[in-house]
Amino acid sequence: MKDVATRAGVGLKTVSRVVNGEPGVTAETERRVREAIAALGFRRNDSARVLRKGRTSSVGLVLEDLADPFYAPLSRAVEEVARHHGALLINGSSAEDPERERELALALCARRVDGLVVIPAGADHRYLEPELAAGVATVFVDRPPGLISADTVLSDHAGGAREGVAHLIAHGHRRIGFVGDQPHIHTATERLRGYRAAMDAAALPVHDGWISLGPTAPERVRGEVRRMLSGPSPVTALFAGNNRVTATAVRVLSERGLSTAVALVGFDDLELADLLSPAVTVIAQDPARLGRTAAELLFQRLDGSAAAPRRVELPTRLIPRGSGELPPASD
Amino acid sequence: MKDVATRAGVGLKTVSRVVNGEPGVTAETERRVREAIAALGFRRNDSARVLRKGRTSSVGLVLEDLADPFYAPLSRAVEEVARHHGALLINGSSAEDPERERELALALCARRVDGLVVIPAGADHRYLEPELAAGVATVFVDRPPGLISADTVLSDHAGGAREGVAHLIAHGHRRIGFVGDQPHIHTATERLRGYRAAMDAAALPVHDGWISLGPTAPERVRGEVRRMLSGPSPVTALFAGNNRVTATAVRVLSERGLSTAVALVGFDDLELADLLSPAVTVIAQDPARLGRTAAELLFQRLDGSAAAPRRVELPTRLIPRGSGELPPASD
DNA sequence: CTGAAAGCGCTTACAG
């Protein structure tokens, strides 16, 4: 910038004015400055700008896996809101590892992002306290924060699962299996809670063997689904705890030729779910809306909102397509 | 940092040493510094660090849409490689708008990302010349850069499409439709080139009505597919130019009850494609490998490689699943 | 092992 000023024969501040489009520069002066910028290939260094201004116009997003079809649209929605506020989005995947989540979040804070959207992998977020105290706006999405209080945007996981299971019960099922994600993940236990609530409400017993929480790796899910479908009192319907579980369950049922014999409702919608036979009934969340809502809360904070931490719960939606309306196989 | 130094009764440089884990500090001194850091809630400001060091340890990725199932894994792969090099990833979606691509790329450069991975929306990348001259490593993926020369990683679009169409021809088809993306998009025209090459090689005529390039919005694709399937000489097979077109084509065929009467091969794999009936035959790219390869080239540049711009072409893979092996409906 | 000075490239506050 100094070189530009020298070459244009003006002061440093004048170059700054031109670069930032501030008023108060003669057309002629501006022309000379622009010429010098072009000749020297000058590119403003935002790091220096940030250092003075305090704001970076960037926000961070820590999620589980950017490539997951549930999180990708969420991330995109955050990006879009950020864009409208003139901010860039830096995102990182925690791979469901609390330590990695922490490293990422702190690295983003060290870059002085103005705000942070976090989909927690861990259960203790006290490591963020100094950052919060320093004014980094923070919003949690999809899962609540642990041991600190902050804005949170969640889907109604328990309510959605309950509705899905009640739907199966309404279609005559009494033995319903639940295959979900690992028990330390909030959404997994909430959905299980919904399952239990629906079974309870219908006064149906729940066998231990009908419930399985754990990694959503296909091998494990495969084994659990097979197990639930065999033995003395096999389930006649399955509730799949998330999109990965649903995909594997559909595969197992289809391979075994059971796809029209075992009812299935999945949490989270799937691409092409409507084209399978039977089409897959799901409890859909709206990932883009989750992201948008979280980002909007974030920018409200950045605009100075000092309200108490808010908790927003978004409804889920039952989409009946066929697999969830199958009657139980006769015993 | 100054406050920390004062409180710990040491010099500024000593605090810097502790924060960066540099050697040459007594255990006792270090303890005092750490205590002061904790008491004051000190958080290092990386902006200042960047300003001095010149490197930000961050790379930028400009893509079309972060939520697209093709780009999400590509982005994730770039992130993973960046992580291994200690860098964060900032990504932005151009929404297929050249102006937005330019704004994003330049904004990333102003943040002084060390390198840039670009999936071009535009056809003229001369706006990046000053950045390249200033040493910003840049790699293009999925589509080549326009009017500048830089490292590029592409799938073999023409070869893949040619193989897919030849596959349909080998199964007896002579009237094959091609529905692809907009003609200014490199991958669209390359794939069309592959289609023509396969038809030519089999000495088959190509009617204008069998080819349609344009936006991949479902409404348009729907109309074009319907048109190709009706009229005096309807096509007996379709080649879908990308994942969005394939999804819509599958929908149309299935709604019209033609899914076992019209053969279909799609470019790009789809989640659950193997579970549809018939399962969908595709020409698969490996988006994660594209991202990984691009990121690796990028970090080679950052490590000082000054070789001439390289062009890497990755093979595609035909995955026969059923829809592409259907025989032509008898005329 | 430790620290004072200079400087990275901008912006802010002020003065002409």
Place this chain on the structure above:
DNA sequence: CTGAAAGCGCTTACAG
């Protein structure tokens, strides 16, 4: 309309 000085929070190069 324009510019010189000070400072954002670090690191570099040097000296003790």
